[in-house]
Amino acid sequence: MLVLFFLSSGLFLGWSLGANDAANVFGTAVGSRMIRFATAALICSVFVVLGSVAGGAGAAGTLGQLGAIDAMGGAFMVAFAAAVTITVMTKLGLPVSTSQAVVGAIIGWNFFSGVLTDTAALSKIVATWIVCPLLAGAFAALFYVLTQRLVRRLRPHLLWDDMATRWALIAVGAFGSYSLGANNIGNVMGVFVPVAPFSGLDLPFGLALSGAQQLFLLGGLAIALGVYTYSRHVMGTVGGNLFKLTPQMALVVVLAQSVVLFLFASQRLEHALLSVGLPALPLVPVSSSQAVIGAVVGLGLLKGGHGIRYRVLVDIAAGWVTTPIIACFLAFVGLFVLQNVFSVQVNRPHAFELSPQVIERVDRLGLPVDGLAELAGGRYTTQLSLNRTLRGGTALDAKQRERVVRAAEVDRYLVDSARVAQDIKPGWFEPEQIAAVSSLAGREYRHGWQLLEELEALTPAWRLLPETPRNRLDNDRRQKQRRLVLVALRSAPVESPVTE
Amino acid sequence: MPILLFNRTRALVAQIDEFLDTVGQAALLFESGVADYVAGRQEQFDTHYRAIEDAEHGADELRRDIEKQLYRHSLIPEARGDVLGLLETTDDVVNQAKHTLGMFLVERPRLLPGMDEDWRALGATAARTAEAVVLATRAFFRDPYTVNDHLHKVYFYEKEGDRQAMALKRKIFDADTDLALKLHLRQFVLNVDRVSDAAEEVADRLAIYTIKRTV
Numbered sequence: 192m193l194v195l196f197f198l199s200s201g202l203f204l205g206w207s208l209g210a211n212d213a214a215n216v217f218g219t220a221v222g223s224r225m226i227r228f229a230t231a232a233l234i235c236s237v238f239v240v241l242g243s244v245a246g247g248a249g250a251a252g253t254l255g256q257l258g259a260i261d262a263m264g265g266a267f268m269v270a271f272a273a274a275v276t277i278t279v280m281t282k283l284g285l286p287v288s289t290s291q292a293v294v295g296a297i298i299g300w301n302f303f304s305g306v307l308t309d310t311a312a313l314s315k316i317v318a319t320w321i322v323c324p325l326l327a328g329a330f331a332a333l334f335y336v337l338t339q340r341l342v343r344r345l346r347p348h349l350l351w352d353d354m355a356t357r358w359a360l361i362a363v364g365a366f367g368s369y370s371l372g373a374n375n376i377g378n379v380m381g382v383f384v385p386v387a388p389f390s391g392l393d394l395p396f397g398l399a400l401s402g403a404q405q406l407f408l409l410g411g412l413a414i415a416l417g418v419y420t421y422s423r424h425v426m427g428t429v430g431g432n433l434f435k436l437t438p439q440m441a442l443v444v445v446l447a448q449s450v451v452l453f454l455f456a457s458q459r460l461e462h463a464l465l466s467v468g469l470p471a472l473p474l475v476p477v478s479s480s481q482a483v484i485g486a487v488v489g490l491g492l493l494k495g496g497h498g499i500r501y502r503v504l505v506d507i508a509a510g511w512v513t514t515p516i517i518a519c520f521l522a523f524v525g526l527f528v529l530q531n532v533f534s535v536q537v538n539r540p541h542a543f544e545l546s547p548q549v550i551e552r553v554d555r556l557g558l559p560v561d562g563l564a565e566l567a568g569g570r571y572t573t574q575l576s577l578n579r580t581l582r583g584g585t586a587l588d589a590k591q592r593e594r595v596v597r598a599a600e601v602d603r604y605l606v607d608s609a610r611v612a613q614d615i616k617p618g619w620f621e622p623e624q625i626a627a628v629s630s631l632a633g634r635e636y637r638h639g640w641q642l643l644e645e646l647e648a649l650t651p652a653w654r655l656l657p658e659t660p661r662n663r664l665d666n667d668r669r670q671k672q673r674r675l676v677l678v679a680l681r682s683a684p685v686e687s688p689v690t691e
Numbered sequence: 692m693p694i695l696l697f698n699r700t701r702a703l704v705a706q707i708d709e710f711l712d713t714v715g716q717a718a719l720l721f722e723s724g725v726a727d728y729v730a731g732r733q734e735q736f737d738t739h740y741r742a743i744e745d746a747e748h749g750a751d752e753l754r755r756d757i758e759k760q761l762y763r764h765s766l767i768p769e770a771r772g773d774v775l776g777l778l779e780t781t782d783d784v785v786n787q788a789k790h791t792l793g794m795f796l797v798e799r800p801r802l803l804p805g806m807d808e809d810w811r812a813l814g815a816t817a818a819r820t821a822e823a824v825v826l827a828t829r830a831f832f833r834d835p836y837t838v839n840d841h842l843h844k845v846y847f848y849e850k851e852g853d854r855q856a857m858a859l860k861r862k863i864f865d866a867d868t869d870l871a872l873k874l875h876l877r878q879f880v881l882n883v884d885r886v887s888d889a890a891e892e893v894a895d896r897l898a899i900y901t902i903k904r905t906v
Contacts, residue, residue, distance in 0.1 A: 346834045349767060349774070349831075349833075350700050350766065350767065354696060354697075354700045494906075
C-alpha cells in the first residue's frame with residue numbers, strides 16, 4: 192500500500208506527461224481536424240504503453256546513472272517535484288520539458304543526499320538538450336524537402352493527398368507514441384527503478400515482465416490516462432503558436448520528432464550501429480517538446496524564417512533554463528520537509544572509509560595513491576564529504592576522485608543461497624555466472640568490488656572486456672549484471688558511521 | 692476500413708471530375724446555342740437549351756453532394772473552405788450560361804444584320820474562357836504548380852471577350868434602328884460576356900488558393 196502511495200507521484204508525473212507531451216505527437220493532427228481526438232487518444236495510449244514496456248529500458252538506465260535514488264521516499268519527492276514544476280509552469284503558460292524537470296529534481300536529491308552527480312551522465316543529458324532540437328530541425332527540413340519532391344513527382348489529387356496524409360499521420364503518430372513511451376518512461380518511472388520492490392512476473396504464453404517493466408506498464412497507463420483526461424485542451428492549441436503548419440508540415444514535424452525520440456531510445460538501433468563499428472547516440476530521455484519546437488523552427492527556417500515568432504521562441508528558451516533550476520530547488524526543499532517533518536527516509540544511509548584494502552584497490556585501478564595513506568582511517572557519511580576531503584588532501588582530479596569515492600563505499604553483501612536461487616536467475620545471467628555466485632555461498636563482503644573481484648577470478652563471464660566500440664554492448668550487459676548481483680545480495684543496512 | 696476509405700475517396704474524385712466535365716460541356720452547349728440562335732436554327736437551339744438546363748441541374752446536384760461529403764467526413768480540413776468556394780463559383784459559370792440562353796429563348800431579340808459573326812465570336816470566346824478555367828480548376832486538384840499555365844489563358848480570353856463585347860455594342864449603337872432595340876441587344880451582349888466574367892471570378896479565387904496550397 193505504501194509502495195503505491197510513493198509511486199503515486201510518478202503516476203502524477205506520468206499523467207502530466209500524457210496531458211502535455213501527447214499533444215506534441217497528435218496535437219497538430221487533431222488541431223487541424225485531420226484526425227479525431229478519440230482516434231488520436233486511442234492510438235496514442237496503446238502505443239505509449241507498448242513503447243514503455245517493450246522499449247523503456249534503454250533511456251531509463253541513464254537517469255539511474257545520474258542519481259541512483261536509493262529510497263522510495265526520495266524517488267517519491269523527486270517525481271513529485273518534477274510533476275509540480277511541470278503543472279505549475281503549464282498553468283502559467285510557460286513551455287516545459289518533462290526531461291529537464293526530472294533531471295533538475297534528481298540533482299536536487301543528489302545535493303540533499305550528499306551524492307556526487309555523475310558528471311559524465313549529466314553532460315551526456317545536457318548535450319542532448321542542445322543536440323535534440325537541432326537534430327529534429329534538420330530532420331524536419333530534410334523530410335519536408337523529400338515530401339515536397341515526392342508530391343510533385345506523384346502529383347496526387349487533392350483528396351488522395353488528404354487521405355495519404357491522414358494515414359501517414361496515424362502511422363507516424365503511432366510511431367511517435369511508441370517512441371514517446373520508450374524514451375520518456377525513463378522520466379516518469381526511471382527514478383523508481385533502483386528502489387521498486389517488484390519482482391519478475393511470469394505471464395502465460397512464455398511472456399515475462401521484469402520488475403522494471405511492471406513499473407513501466409504502470410507509468411504507461413498513467414500517461415494514457417493523461418492523454419484521455421487532459422490532452423484534448425493542449426492538442427487543440429498546440430502547433431499554431433510558433434508557426435502556422437499545414438497538415439503536411441504537421442506530418443513532417445511529428446515524423447522528425449518521433450525519429451529523434453526513437454534514436455535516443457532504441458537499444459536495437461544502438462546495437463545495430465555498434466555491431467558494425469559505427470558510433471551510436473547515447474540512450475537518454477530527451478524532451479519531446481524540445482524536439483517538436485526544433486522541428487517547427489527547422490521548417491520555419493526552411494521557409495525563409497519570416498513566419499517564426501521569435502518572441503515565443505525566446506520565452507521557450509527561457510523556460511528551458513528555468514525548469515531544471517525550479518525542479519532542483521523544489522526537490523531539495525521537499526526532501527527536507529519529507530525527512531524532517533514527516534520523518535520519511537529519503538535516502539539510504541551510506542558509509543565510506545579509506546581502509547588499507549580500499550587504498551590497495553585504488554592502486555589496482557591504476558589511480559595515484561599519493562596522500563591517501565594520510566587520510567586512511569577516516570569514515571564519511573556522504574560522497575560529498577569524502578570528495579571534499581580528497582580534494583584537500585590529494586592531487587586527484589574530479590573523475591579520479593569519483594572512482595575513489597565509489598571504491599570507498601562500505602556495505603554488507605551476503606551470498607545467501609536462498610536469495611541466489613530467487614534473484615540470480617537463468618535468462619538474466621549466464622550459467623557460468625550463476626555457478627560462480629553459488630560457489631561463494633555463505634561468504635560476506637564489506638565492499639561491492641570485493642565480491643565482484645572474487646567473481647571475476649572465478650569466471651571470465653563476470654569480467655569486463657577491453658573498452659572498444661565493438662565490446663560496448665557486451666560491457667553494457669555485464670555492467671547491468673554486475674549491478675543486479677550487488678543489489679540482489681546487499682543484505683542489511685550498513686552500521687552507522689562513527690567519524691566524519 | 693482502409694478499403695472503405697479508398698473507395699470513398701475514389702468515388703469523390705470521380706464526382707469532382709464529373710462536375711468539371713459538366714461545366715466544360717455546358718460551355719460547349721452555350722457556344723452552340725448562341726451560334727444556333729444567330730443562324731436561326733430554332734430546333735437545334737431548343738435542344739441545346741434543354742441540354743444546358745440538364746447540365747446545370749446535374750452540376751448543382753453534384754456540387755451539393757460533394758459539399759455534403761466533404762463536411763460529413765471532414766475531408767481536406769485545411770482546403771475545404773477554398774474548395775467549396777471554388778465549386779460554387781464554378782457552378783455560377785454554368786448558371787450564367789443557362790440564364791443567358793434562357794433569355795434568348797424567352798425574349799427572342801431581333802438581331803441586326805451584318806453582326807452574326809460578332810455574336811458567334813463573342814459566344815465562342817465566352818466558351819473558351821470557361822473551358823480554360825475548367826482546366827485550371829482540374830490542375831488545382833491534381834497539380835497546383837501548373838494552375839498558372841491555365842490562368843493566363845482565362846485572363847486572355849476574358850479580356851478578348853470584353854473587347855469583342857465593346858466592339859459589338861458600338862456596332863449596335865451605330866446602326867440605324869430604334870433605341871429600344873439597341874438597349875435590348877446591349878442587355879444580351881452584356882449577358883453573353885458575363886459568362887467570361889463568371890469564369891474570371893473563378894480564376895481570381897484559384898490564383899489565391901493556389902498560392903495557399905503551394906507556399
